[in-house]
Amino acid sequence: MSQVRRRILILGTRTFAEEVAEFISDIPGVQVExxxxxxxxxxxxxxxxxxxxxxxxxxxxxAATHEAVCALSTTKRSTxxxxxxxxxxxxxxxxxPTSLVAKSATLGPGTIVNALSAVGAQAHVxxxxxxxxxxxxxxxxxxxxxxxxxxxxxxxxxxxxGEATWVGMGAIVLDHTRVGSHSIVGSGxxxxxxxxxxxxxxxxxxxxxxxxxxxx
Numbered sequence: 001m002s003q004v005r006r007r008i009l010i011l012g013t014r015t016f017a018e019e020v021a022e023f024i025s026d027i028p029g030v031q032v033e034x035x036x037x038x039x040x041x042x043x044x045x046x047x048x049x050x051x052x053x054x055x056x057x058x059x060x061x062x063a064a065t066h067e068a069v070c071a072l073s074t075t076k077r078s079t080x081x082x083x084x085x086x087x088x089x090x091x092x093x094x095x096x097p098t099s100l101v102a103k104s105a106t107l108g109p110g111t112i113v114n115a116l117s118a119v120g121a122q123a124h125v126x127x128x129x130x131x132x133x134x135x136x137x138x139x140x141x142x143x144x145x146x147x148x149x150x151x152x153x154x155x156x157x158x159x160x161x162g163e164a165t166w167v168g169m170g171a172i173v174l175d176h177t178r179v180g181s182h183s184i185v186g187s188g189x190x191x192x193x194x195x196x197x198x199x200x201x202x203x204x205x206x207x208x209x210x211x212x213x214x215x216x
Contacts, residue, residue: 063088
């Protein structure tokens, strides 16, 4: 049995938090030791998948010994991470053993890379980004803080995904293309030209279907 070197708390108590806990269990030397709730105190009354659920105000007790990741799929998870940081929590960057991150790529704190994903050379991924199963990020691309890349999405080389933008399942962003911040790229969409901030795009090629949004 490998020795536990890192102890993790997961911010969130919904079904996605369970998935993140399971993928973390595949990483040698890393162990999930609980979930954290910040909205419904009643959720702390019973364990979740056999692990305790901690109320957010109790995080200072764990700050010196644990790291956190946020498992809210919404791009608005900054509220929770800011709250946890103010209580002293540090954030882990975690990569599933079946994923490949180029040596020259960078991943920000709190970012998680789920199974069977790849991050190309010289790519930069910001803080608290969710890279879900089977995501491809091309070389020299940039992914903004709090972005969510859903399963099977493909961000081609030299592209940019803005802060707190949601990219749906199987969506494709072509090379040298920029998607602005707080936008939504619908599942299966193909982005062939730049997308402004705070819009939703759908279809092939992707077209704006909604404006004035704030991520998902």
